[in-house]
Amino acid sequence: MKNSGISFVLEDFGTGYSSLSYILNMPIDIIKVDKSFIINIENDNKSKNILDLIVQMSNKLNLDINKFLKENI
DSSP: OGGGTOOOEEEEETSTTOOHHHHHHSOOOEEEEOGGGTTTTTTOHHHHHHHHHHHHHHHHTTOEEOHHHHHHO
C-alpha cells in the first residue's frame, strides 16, 4: 500500500491504545501526538519533556510528526 502513495498515521499517540508496539509492528509513517501533551506545554515541564522525547524518537525512526506539533514546539 505504501507503494501506492498511501500513508499510515498513528493518531492520538501517547494515550489509549496507541502504543510503541504499533510503531514496531505496523507500517507507520506519521505520528499524531495527542492534544493533551500540547495544550499546557508552556506551563507543564513534564509534557514538554515527553514531547521532546517523542520528537527525538520520530526523527530517529524517520517518522513524520503532525504539523500542529511542529508549529507549537
